[in-house]
Amino acid sequence: xxxxxxxxxxxxxxxxxxxxxxxxxxxxxxxxxxxxxxxxxxxxxxxxxxxxxxxxxxxxxxxxxxxxxxxxxxxxxxxxxxxxxxxxxxxxxxxxxxxxxxxxxxxxxxxxxxxxxxxxxxxxxxxxxxxxxxxxxxxxxxxxxxxxxxxxxxxxxxxxxxxxxxxxxxxxxxxxxxxxxxxxxxxxxxxxxxxxxxxxxxxxxxxxxxxxxxxxxxxxxxxxxxxxxxx
Amino acid sequence: xxxxxxxxxxxxxxxxxxxxxxxxxxxxxxxxxxxxxxxxxxxxxxxxxxxxxxxxxxxxxxxxxxxxxxxxxxxxxxxxxxxxxxxxxxxxxxxxxxxxxxxxxxxxxxxxxxxxxxxxxxxxxxxxxxxxxxxx
Numbered sequence: 551x552x553x554x555x556x557x558x559x560x561x562x563x564x565x566x567x568x569x570x571x572x573x574x575x576x577x578x579x580x581x582x583x584x585x586x587x588x589x590x591x592x593x594x595x596x597x598x599x600x601x602x603x604x605x606x607x608x609x610x611x612x613x614x615x616x617x618x619x620x621x622x623x624x625x626x627x628x629x630x631x632x633x634x635x636x637x638x639x640x641x642x643x644x645x646x647x648x649x650x651x652x653x654x655x656x657x658x659x660x661x662x663x664x665x666x667x668x669x670x671x672x673x674x675x676x677x678x679x680x681x682x683x684x685x686x687x688x689x690x691x692x693x694x695x696x697x698x699x700x701x702x703x704x705x706x707x708x709x710x711x712x713x714x715x716x717x718x719x720x721x722x723x724x725x726x727x728x729x730x731x732x733x734x735x736x737x738x739x740x741x742x743x744x745x746x747x748x749x750x751x752x753x754x755x756x757x758x759x760x761x762x763x764x765x766x767x768x769x770x771x772x773x774x775x776x777x778x779x780x781x
Numbered sequence: 782x783x784x785x786x787x788x789x790x791x792x793x794x795x796x797x798x799x800x801x802x803x804x805x806x807x808x809x810x811x812x813x814x815x816x817x818x819x820x821x822x823x824x825x826x827x828x829x830x831x832x833x834x835x836x837x838x839x840x841x842x843x844x845x846x847x848x849x850x851x852x853x854x855x856x857x858x859x860x861x862x863x864x865x866x867x868x869x870x871x872x873x874x875x876x877x878x879x880x881x882x883x884x885x886x887x888x889x890x891x892x893x894x895x896x897x898x899x900x901x902x903x904x905x906x907x908x909x910x911x912x913x914x915x916x917x
Binding site for chain 2: 607621624625642761
């Protein structure tokens with residue numbers, strides 16, 4: 551720090567120029583803590599940080615619930631009771647399209663939030679709509695898969711493996727469906743109420759939710775479909 | 782919000798014509814978000830395509846494919862956490878990282894514990910065919 555008492559903000563600008571990626575982590579040491587981070591004597595954290603943190607806790611508990619379904623599937627994987635094995639019911643091309651749709655929807659969701667930060671209503675709505683349509687593609691493909699399986703007599707009652715499969719994949723599909731309804735609600739709210747603070751906070755939460763769904767899907771397409779199709 | 786961003790906010794406070802109230806949020810630029818999204822999408826596409834190709838091509842030793850797939854999945858989850866969910870090492874992210882660490886611990890205990898216990902149970906069980914034949 552310099553000896554002359556520069557205003558804190560000027561000092562901060564100098565810091566961000568000298569150490570743009572904060573490799574020195576000067577915020578931790580003797581120097582002034584970062585404002586709005588809820589550290590030191592700078593007062594409580596911003597509302598948006600608190601909102602994000604609270605929703606993050608919910609998402610982690612949601613992921614813990616998914617982990618129970620993953621564990622059930624891992625345990626029941628070979629409990630086919632003479633029925634179909636995983637390799638019999640996996641349709642890799644459809645899973646690839648589902649994965650692409652969900653990954654791209656995660657990307658457009660992020661772009662919509664970038665537009666939200668630029669306070670651009672049109673692009674926010676456009677990318678939210680795109681996110682919703684890609685989510686719809688995903689849900690319809692999954693519904694098609696379930697209907698085909700049931701048509702071949704592979705219902706959840708058939709074997710322990712199918713119970714766990716329908717439970718895990720169906721729970722994720724239910725999450726995507728509910729997320730799509732939330733998305734439609736957010737589009738209406740943004741349109742009517744504009745970028746008010748609480749609306750932006752809800753958009754933050756929706757973004758976190760949608761990305762978390764994609765993370766869960768990574769686990770599903772790897773453990774259920776790809777490993778299931780090979781072994 | 783990262784450290785550097787809050788520094789930018791100071792910069793904005795110097796340049797902007799109006800003051801901010803405590804707890805007020807300045808506008809953020811969208812460029813950083815778009816860049817993050819692009820990087821995240823790039824990594825994710827590479828990792829996903831690699832995972833799907835591994836199942837069809839005989840590039841690596843067959844029995845090791847599941848392990849390779851799990852490694853790719855964990856890598857992609859990391860990419861999503863950093864570039865999409867913005868979990869960083871900044872001081873304003875300490876709480877998020879701690880919550881994540883606890884979540885990962887619980888997930889690990891549930892999944893590995895279940896597999897471990899149920900595997901031992903299956904291993905110690907009598908073969909299914911024999912008791913059924915004895916009953917007849």
